[in-house]
Amino acid sequence: MGSITLSKVSKVFGAHAVIPSIDLDINNGEFVVFVGPSGCGKSTLLRLIAGLEDVSDGDIVIDGKNATELPPAQRGLSMVFQSYALYPHMSVRSNIAFPLKMAGEDKAVIDKKVTDAARVLNLTDYLDRKPRQLSGGQRQRVAIGRAIVRQPKAFLFDEPLSNLDAALRVNMRLEISQLHQDLKTTMIYVTHDQVEAMTMADKIVVLNRGRIEQVGSPLDLYHKPDNLFVAGFIGSPRMNIVSGPAAAAYQAHTMGIRPEHLALSKESGTWQGTVGVAEHLGSDTFLHVNVDGGVGTVTARVSGDFAVTHGDRVFLTPDPQRVHRFDEKGLAVR
Amino acid sequence: MATLHTRSAARLMIAPSVLLLLAWMIVPLAMTIYFSFLRYNLLMPGMEEFAGFSNYSYFLTDPAFFQALFNTLAIVLGVLFITVVGGIALALLLDQPMFGQGIVRILVIAPFLIMPTVAALVWKNMFMNPVNGLFAWIAKLFGLQPFDFLANAPLMSVILIVAWQWLPFATLILLTALQSLDEEQKEAAQMDGAGAFSRFIYLVLPHLSRAITVVILIQTIFLLSVFAEILVTTNGGPGTQSTNLTFLVYAQALLQFDVGGASAGGIIAVILANIVAFFLMRMIGKTLEA
Amino acid sequence: MARNVSTQRKIVVTVVAWTIGILIFFPILWTFLTSFKTEAEAIASPPSLFFFDWTTENYHEVQSRSNYFLHFMNSVVVSFGSTLIGLIIAIPSAWAMAFSPTKRTKDVLMWMLSTKMMPSVGVLVPMYLMFRNTGLLDTRTGLVIVLTLINLPIIIWMLYTYFKEIPGEILEAARMDGASLSKEIIYVLTPMAIPGIASTLLLNIILAWNEAFWTLNLSAAKAAPLTAFIASYSSPEGLFYAKLSAASTMAIAPILILGWFSQKQLVRGLTFGAVK
Secondary structure, X not given: OOOEEEEEEEEEEOOEEEEEEEEEEEOOOOEEEEEOOOOOOHHHHHHHHHOOOOOOEEEEEEOOEEOOOOOHHHOOXXXXXXXXXXXXXXXXXXXXXXXXXHOOOOHHHHHHHHHHHHHHOOOHHHOOOOHHHOOHHHHHHHHHHHHHOOOOOEEEEEOOOOOOOHHHHHHHHHHHHHHHHHHOOEEEEEEXXXXXXXXXXXXXXXXXXXXXXXXXXXXXXXXXXXXXXXXXXXXXXXXXXXXXXXXXXXXXXXEEEOHHHEEEEOOOOOEEEEEEEEEEOOOEXXXXXXXXXXOEEEEEEEEOOOOOOOOOEEEEXXXXXXXXXXXXXOEEEO | OOOOOOHHHHHHHHHHHHHHHHHHHHHHHHHHHHXXXXXXXXXXXXXXXXXXXXXXXXHHHOHHHHHHHHHHHXXXXXXXXXXXXXXXXXXXXXXXXXXXXXXXXXXXXXHHHOOHHXXXXXXXXXXXXXXXXXXXXXXXXXXXXXXXXXXXXXXXXXXXXXHHHHHHHHHHXXXXXXXXXXXXXXXXXXXXXXOHHXXXXXXXXXXXXXXXXXXXXXXXXXXXXXXXXXXXXXXXXXXXXXXOHHHHHHHHHHHOOEHHHXXXXXXXXXXXXXXXXXXXXXXXXXXXXX | OOOOOOHHHHHHHHHHHHHHHHHHHHHHHHHHHHOOOOHHHHOOOOOOOOOOOOOOHHHHHHHHHOOHHHHHHHHHHHHHHHHHHHHHHHHHHHHHHHHOOOXXXXXHHHHHHHHOOOOHXXXXXXXXXXXXXXXXXXXXXXXXXXXXXXXXXHHHHHHHHHHHOOOHHHHHXXXXXXXXXXXXXXXXXXXXXXXXXXXXXXXHHHHHHOOOOHHHHOOOOOOOOHHHHHHHXXXXXOOOHHHHHHHHHHHHHHHHHHHHHOHHHHHHHHOOOOOO
C-alpha cells in the first residue's frame, strides 16, 4: 500500500528536457518532500506521478503495478492543488463527496465518510457553504478533505501552503504533519520552502534542474550534504561558502561552515572581521561580518543576545568538526 | 488538455462555423463582384450584358460619390470625437464617489440599448422638428427662431443622433478601464506631488490609451455602415447632403434597382472599409497586443 | 482618489452626475411620458412634463391600427431564433478552440472576427436577389439566417473567452477525483460554463433585436420586426407623436430591461474581450 517506484522517468517538452532521467523509491507510509528552486521540475515530477502529464520515457510503478499508462482516476492517488481547485458551484459537502460519487459509492456511505472527514478537519459548520464564502485556510481543509475521503494509496501535495499568510502556514504545517501521523499514508509533498521540508519530511528529495541532487532524511542532508548545491539549499540561514586561501587552510578547494557552527569572540579566533549588519532577534543574534583576508561576508549565529553593533571588530572560529569540504567539482570530500 | 479531445474530434466541432462563415464571406461577395461587371437593372430584366468597368467608372465619377465619401468620413470622425471626448469626461465623472452611482450608470447606458430606428425617430420628431419639437420650443422661449435641424444641418443632425447612441458604449468601456487603474498608483503620484491635472495627463490617459484604441477601432467599423438613422430621418437628403456610402449603395440597389451599379458601389465600399481597417489595425496593433 | 472624500464633495458630484445622466436619458424618458399623452397634448406648447391627463389610448390604437403583435413576435422569433441557432453552432467550436487549442486557433478566431468587419452593404445586392429568388424575402426564416451569420463571430468569441477562464486545475482535480471524460463535462465543466453561455445569450438577443440594416432591407409587411415597423412611422399622416411614443416604448422596453442585467457582458462582448 502506497509504495511508488520511478525508473528512468523523463519528461521532455519540445526540445527541452525538463526532467532528463529520474530513479526514485518511495516507501509505504513515508512523508517525502520534493524540494528545490523554481523551475527545478518538482511540480512536473509530482504531476507525472499523478498522471496529469504523460512521461516521455520510463516507468512509474505503484504498489508493484505498472501505472505509467493509467489515467489519473485509476492510479488510486489524491492531489491537493496549490490553488485548492475546489468546485465553485458545489457546496463544501458536495466538494468532499465528489470523489466518492465518481466511484459510485452508496449515498449512506458517502454521507458518513463526508461527515467523518468534516469532523476531523473542523469543517462541520461549513458543510453547506460555497467555496467563495470560505477563508483560505478553510478552503485548504476542504481540499484536504476531498483528498482524504478516497482513502488513496498516497497523497500528493503541490505547494499547498504557498497561498496562505505566514501564521496560517505554520498552523497548517502542523495539521498536515498530524494528519500524516494519524493516517500513516504515504505523502508526497512539493515545496520550495526548505523549512517546510526539514520540519515535515521523513525523506527529502532535493531537485535542481530536473535532476536529483540528493535523497535523505532531513538530518542527513543537514549534516552530510553531498554537494555544494544541497549544502547551500538546506539550512537557514545559508551555509557560508568560502573558497581560495581560506579554504585551502582547511585542505579543500571550497569549504562550508554553517552560521550556527561559528564560535564568536571579541578577543581571539581564526578569522577576524568587521560587523556589517547585526540582527538582534532576542532569541538569536545574526551577525553579517566582513572577514579580513579576502574571505568575504560571513554570517554567524549566536544564541541569545551578543552585544555588538555595526563597525565592531569580532573574531570567528569555525568548529573543526563541522567544517564541510568540497572539491573543484563541488562534490563533498569526506 | 490534449487529453480532452483527439485532433479530429476538435476539427469536427469547429467545422460547421468555419464552413458557414467561409460561405458567408465568399459566396455573396463573389456574386457582387460578378454583378458589378454587368449592366443589370431589375426594372429591365433580361437585358443584362457585360459592361466591363463602366459601372465602376460611373459610380466613381458621380458627384454623389464624393459627397457620400465625405459624409461617411464626417460621420465617423464626428461621432468618434464626440464619443471619445464625452466618454472620457463621463467616465471620469462616474468614477467619483457619489450617491446612487448604479442608477446614473443605467441612465447613461440606456441610449445604446435603443434600436436605431426608434432613436432616430424620437430625435427627428420630438426634439428636432421645427414646429413641434422640444428644441423649437426652447428656441421660442428665448425669442429665437426655431432651427430646422434636418433641413439645414442634416449631416450634423445625423451625427448628433448617432453620437447619442454610441456615447454609452465609449463611456462604459472607458469607465471599466478607468476602474482598473490601481488606486495605489494614484496615491504614489499624489505623494510625488502631482496635482489632479498632472495625474490625468501622465497617469490616467496613458492607462486609458488601450481602451481608447479599442473604442476607436470598434466604433469605426460600425460607424462606416450607419444606415437606419439616415433612412428614417433625412433619407440621405436634402439631395445627397446626408448620404453616406452605405446609403448611396442602398439607394442605387433598392430604389433605382440598378443591380450593376449598386454592386460596383458595394465593392468599392468593401475596399474602402478594408483600407480603413488595415491602417487602423496597423496604428493600433502594438497597443492591442500589449 | 482620496479614500475619505468629504460628504460635501460627494453631494456636488452626485448632483452633477445625476443632472448629466438625466439629460442623456431624457429622450427615452420623454418618449415614455409622451406615450401616455393625447396627440394634442403631445404637441402642446408649452410641453408638459408630468402633469397632464394620463391615458392609455395610444397603446390601444397602435395595437388595433396595425398588427403590432405580429411585429413584436417577429422580433422575438428572429432574435431568439438566431441566438439559439448561433449558440448551437458556436458552443462546440468555442469548446474545441478553448480546450484543444492549436497553433492555428488564434488565427482562426481573428479571421472569424474579421468577417464581422465586412460592410453589409457590400453584399446587399446578392443577398436581396438570392432571397427574392428563393422566396426567403420577407420571411422570418430568411432574417434568422442572416442574423445568425452576422452574429456568429461574436458568439464564438464570447464563449471562447468564457471557456478559457475556467481554471484548468479544477478540471484536473475532477480527473484526480476519478471522473471520466463525460462525468467531467457533466458535473464540472458545464455548470461552470453556464454563466458564460447565459451572458452570451443575453448579449446576442440585444444585438439581434436592435439590428437595423438587414431587418429593414429584407423584410416587408409579413416578417418585419419592430425595427422595420417603427421605421414606417418616418412619414406618417396626421398627428402621431403619441402613437410613435407608445409603439417605441413597447419596442424598447424589453431590451432596456435585459440591458439592465447585462452591462458587464456588453463590455466584454462588444470589445471582443479586449477590455475586461
